[in-house]
Amino acid sequence: MNFIQERLLGGKNGMIGIAILAALIFIILPATLDLFRLNLVGKYLTYAFAAVSLVLLWGYGGILSLGQGVFFGLGGYAMAMFLKLEASDPESTKIQSTPGIPDFMDWNQLTELPWFWEPFSSFGFTTLAVILVPGIFAFIIGYSMFKRRVGGVYFAIITQIIALILTVLIVGQQGYTGGINGITDLKTLNGWDIRDDSSKYILYFVNAILLFGVIFLSRYVLTSKFGRLLLAMKDKEDRVRFSGYDVSNFKIFVFVLSAMIAAIGGAMFTLQVGFMSPSFVGIVPSIEMVIFAAVGGRMSLIGVVYGTLLVNFGKTMFSETFPEFWLFLMGGLFIAVVMYFPNGLAGLWDKHGYKLTNCIKNLQCVNVAKAFIDSKRKTKVDVAND
Amino acid sequence: MTNTDFTLAIEDLTVSFDGFKAVDDLTLYLDKDELRVVIGPNGAGKTTVLDLICGKTKSTHGSIKFRNEELTTLAEHEIVQAGVGRKFQTPSIYENLTVYENLEISFPSGRGVFGSIAFKCTDEVDKRIREIAGEIFLDTFLDMEAALLSHGQKQWLEIGMLLIQDPELLMLDEPVAGMSVKERDQTAELLKRICKGRSVLVIEHDMAFVEKIADKVTVLHQGKILAEGDMQTVQNDPSVIEVYLGH
Numbered sequence: 001m002n003f004i005q006e007r008l009l010g011g012k013n014g015m016i017g018i019a020i021l022a023a024l025i026f027i028i029l030p031a032t033l034d035l036f037r038l039n040l041v042g043k044y045l046t047y048a049f050a051a052v053s054l055v056l057l058w059g060y061g062g063i064l065s066l067g068q069g070v071f072f073g074l075g076g077y078a079m080a081m082f083l084k085l086e087a088s089d090p091e092s093t094k095i096q097s098t099p100g101i102p103d104f105m106d107w108n109q110l111t112e113l114p115w116f117w118e119p120f121s122s123f124g125f126t127t128l129a130v131i132l133v134p135g136i137f138a139f140i141i142g143y144s145m146f147k148r149r150v151g152g153v154y155f156a157i158i159t160q161i162i163a164l165i166l167t168v169l170i171v172g173q174q175g176y177t178g179g180i181n182g183i184t185d186l187k188t189l190n191g192w193d194i195r196d197d198s199s200k201y202i203l204y205f206v207n208a209i210l211l212f213g214v215i216f217l218s219r220y221v222l223t224s225k226f227g228r229l230l231l232a233m234k235d236k237e238d239r240v241r242f243s244g245y246d247v248s249n250f251k252i253f254v255f256v257l258s259a260m261i262a263a264i265g266g267a268m269f270t271l272q273v274g275f276m277s278p279s280f281v282g283i284v285p286s287i288e289m290v291i292f293a294a295v296g297g298r299m300s301l302i303g304v305v306y307g308t309l310l311v312n313f314g315k316t317m318f319s320e321t322f323p324e325f326w327l328f329l330m331g332g333l334f335i336a337v338v339m340y341f342p343n344g345l346a347g348l349w350d351k352h353g354y355k356l357t358n359c360i361k362n363l364q365c366v367n368v369a370k371a372f373i374d375s376k377r378k379t380k381v382d383v384a385n386d
Numbered sequence: 387m388t389n390t391d392f393t394l395a396i397e398d399l400t401v402s403f404d405g406f407k408a409v410d411d412l413t414l415y416l417d418k419d420e421l422r423v424v425i426g427p428n429g430a431g432k433t434t435v436l437d438l439i440c441g442k443t444k445s446t447h448g449s450i451k452f453r454n455e456e457l458t459t460l461a462e463h464e465i466v467q468a469g470v471g472r473k474f475q476t477p478s479i480y481e482n483l484t485v486y487e488n489l490e491i492s493f494p495s496g497r498g499v500f501g502s503i504a505f506k507c508t509d510e511v512d513k514r515i516r517e518i519a520g521e522i523f524l525d526t527f528l529d530m531e532a533a534l535l536s537h538g539q540k541q542w543l544e545i546g547m548l549l550i551q552d553p554e555l556l557m558l559d560e561p562v563a564g565m566s567v568k569e570r571d572q573t574a575e576l577l578k579r580i581c582k583g584r585s586v587l588v589i590e591h592d593m594a595f596v597e598k599i600a601d602k603v604t605v606l607h608q609g610k611i612l613a614e615g616d617m618q619t620v621q622n623d624p625s626v627i628e629v630y631l632g633h
Contacts, residue, residue: 225496225505232480232491239478242440243492243547244466245502253499 007223008216017302018215025208035197042204042272044312045211047072049265050289051296051304052211053258056218058290059298060227061254062234063151067159068262068289070166071134073281075263077170077177078133080276081117082126083186083194084178103185108175117176123190130267131260138259142252149248160283167282182277186270194271207268214261215301221257222301230254262289291330294337297346306345390454393418393585394439394555399448401438408434410609412448416555421577421586423596425620426606427629432589433475435606436557439587440472441465452555467497471553475560477540481533485524485543488532489515492547514550521579522546523572538569542576549580556580557587562595574598605629 029041050068058064090099096106101113119125141162145155170177178184186194193199221227233240233247241247270276279285288311296307311333319326341347394416401409409431416422424432437443439450441462450457457465466472480488493514496505519525522542527535532543541561548556561577562570570592577586577599590596596603596617603620605612613623620626 221503224503225491226499226502228483228487228491229502231482235480235482236478238442239474239480239544239547240491241462242442242466242472242474244463244494244497244551246461246463246497249499250502 007220014219014302018212021302021305022212025211026205030201030204035200038204039200039272040312040316041309042200042207043269044309045204045207045305046265046269046272047289047292047312048211048305048308049214049268050262051292051308052214052218052301053261053265054289054293055298055301055304056222056230056254056261057258058293059300060222060230060234061251062230063251063255064153064156064290065159065255065258066156066283066286066290067163068258069281069283069286070159070163071138071259071262072266072269072285072289073166073170073276073278074134074137075130075266076270076276076280077183077266078120078126078129078263079267079270080183080186081120082123083189083270084183085113085117085121086189087185087187102178102183104178104181104183105175110175114176130263134259134263134266135256138256139252142255146248146251146255151251160286163281163283163286167278170278170281178277180278182275182279184275184277186274189271195274200272203268203272207272210264210268211305214264215305218261218301226250226253288330291334291337293344294334295344297344297349299343300346303344303346303349310345390415390451391418392416392451393420393453394587395449395451395454396435396439397449397451399435399438399450400446401434401443402446407609409438409445412606412609412611414604414611416585416587418585419581419583420601421581421588421599422602422604423588423590423600424604424606425590425593425596426612429608430606431609432606433559434609436472436559436587436589439465439555439557440470463497466551466553467494469554470557471548471551471555472557473541473544473548473559473561475563477537477544479532479540479543479547482531484529484531485519485535486515486528488543488547489518489550492550494551518546518550521549522576538565538573541565542573545576545580553584555585555587557589559589560591561588562590562592570595 025045030038033041050072053068053071054065057068084102088100088102093099093101093103093106096103098106098111101110105113120129141159145151145158150158171180174180188194194203222230229240229245229250233250237247266276266280269280292308292311293304294307295311296305297303311330315326315330318329337344343350392415394414396412396414399409399412399414400407412431412435414435424435426432434443438445439452439457441457441460441464445458448458452465452468452470455468457468457470460468480491483491490507490511493511495511496502516525516528519528522545524535524539524542524546527539532540535543541564545558545561558577562573565573574595577588580586588599600617602615603617604614605620605623605626607629612629613620613626615623
């Protein structure tokens with residue numbers, strides 16, 4: 001019990017924070033929003049996985065990755081490949097020149113399924129692939145960077161380039177990947193229609209539960225000695241190294257873990273939105289993820305969820321009214337956060353939140369006092385009346 | 387090179403940076419339980435020698451053997467795990483963690499990735515942390531953020547972070563730099579206490595402090611050993627006087 005309270009929920013304050021967020025996501029939003037808006041929130045919450053992954057990697061590890069979209073995208077594409085294969089059974093694709101393969105392959109004159117698509121007809125394999133493909137990819141990148149002690153801005157640039165390369169690759173190989181349109185027209189998951197209303201509700205809640213699972217897992221890792229070592233490395237990497245730790249292994253681990261977390265978000269994105277395309281892989285979405293984390297507070301697992309929701313609501317609202325201004329606003333927001341409140345919303349809450357809670361407490365006291373005085377008065381009046 | 391009884395045996399050690407030999411054919415032996423002080427003018431190569439021993443700099447040629455184990459081919463963390471601890475010149479501590487957490491992180495268990503996630507601060511670890519904190523005069527500061535310590539206290543904390551690993555060879559780079567007179571005396575006393583059961587290699591500029599602690603002094607000049615012996619002999623050596631007072 002103590003373990004759960006201290007290590008997973010983050011003590012008393014952490015518990016309150018988790019409870020408020022859970023109430024918002026599980027009760028308030030589903031009760032007040034219509035399905036269209038709720039589905040939008042569900043989409044935003046998949047980005048929150050990437051934001052949480054950046055708390056581990058960037059907030060604690062001090063490693064800025066401008067390529068989290070790569071892992072988000074790989075997770076999303078793995079799920080999309082499974083769904084696409086299921087949607088491309090010979091019956092529904094009989095008008096194609098080669099029935100039984102995804103439509104975009106047929107348009108690109110492919111006559112048989114490429115070998116790397118084959119295993120994705122198994123749901124078990126796909127579930128593993130959602131986590132392992134980005135994990136292994138991150139391990140290869142992390143191993144080759146961190147063992148050579150590449151870090152800081154160089155690492156950020158390299159991850160950004162990887163995001164660019166992957167986008168170019170996906171767009172260029174459209175026969176295998178669906179190209180710029182991505183993988184679309186996804187219908188069912190093991191025969192279960194993911195497009196109807198009830199499944200949208202179910203997917204929203206599955207996504208929310210997974211998000212909390214990921215937050216608990218991250219909290220468990222960050223409250224261990226591993227978390228303190230990450231902070232120590234951010235401050236004095238050499239001291240950690242000369243205290244007998246192999247620093248690169250720690251960085252590789254946190255990079256791989258963050259990649260896997262982002263990938264779960266990607267897979268849930270595909271399920272809820274119904275398609276996956278390169279526009280969620282490249283540089284822009286990767287940087288947006290960093291902005292979500294920065295606005296929410298890169299040291300706060302809970303804060304980044306709010307950050308993600310707020311920025312995305314803002315994006316939706318503004319791009320509906322002033323579409324051309326949104327990018328400027330986003331850039332301005334990022335600069336403002338970095339310059340004026342580097343710990344984001346969570347930092348503001350830590351600094352000023354107590355005023356609000358005090359205020360509420362005072363209100364309660366005032367109410368109690370008022371009630372007390374009123375009751376006294378009433379008895380007096382009663383006595384006088386008698 | 388043959389095996390020896392020395393804790394540390396450095397032989398023919400050379401490192402050259404673009405042709406400049408910072409350490410030139412250095413041979414130095416350190417006995418078990420010996421406290422050695424290395425002095426020398428600026429640029430003599432003192433810090434470079436420590437960098438070479440702890441693996442921060444790779445040697446051009448020569449050998450460094452610690453308990454007959456060759457160090458020049460090991461990675462930094464492996465050298466530490468073999469039992470070599472090193473304090474840096476400017477206090478190198480984790481400013482955003484508390485004194486307690488600084489010591490806890492330095493405790494030599496859970497050093498792998500998964501080990502560190504599973505690491506539990508047991509009573510034994512807690513006891514050891516408090517014991518070390520007492521030794522370095524910081525037992526009442528355990529919950530203080532390390533950034534708020536005074537400069538001297540930071541130096542002690544770093545020494546404590548090494549002590550908790552119980553290294554067989556402890557290397558200290560200017561441990562009393564920036565300390566007050568009182569703190570210097572306390573540090574001298576601390577060093578005398580902690581050098582029992584281990585070898586200590588100290589780099590220092592402060593002659594009064596060196597006199598207080600040294601059994602044996604090595605004078606480095608331009609990457610080479612100029613003189614070696616007890617403080618008296620070294621201070622009266624004409625070549626040493628020439629280097630320090632000449633020009």
